[in-house]
Amino acid sequence: MGKAIKTESSFKKIDSHTLEVSKREIQPEAVVAKYERKFIEEQIIAIQKQKDEFVAARDKEIQECNEILAQMDALNITVKP
Secondary structure: OOOOOEEEEEEEEEEOOEEEEEEEEEOOOOOOOOOOHHHHHHHHHHHHHHHHHHHHHHHHHHHHHHHHHHHHHHOOOOOOO
């Protein structure tokens, strides 16, 4: 592991404002990895903890946004037309 995946890019001018970029991964040789069961079990626990923390942070942000919208409603602040 640790080898960067090589890519091949091609470019095509669509018009005077747009460039199309196509990228294709050049597949490296097969990578073989060995895992111990304890490591994988610990990974699942760590990943789940990170996921739970991420979701909790997003839930807090949504709550804050809803509180701000409630204040905007109370003050009759609306969307610009």
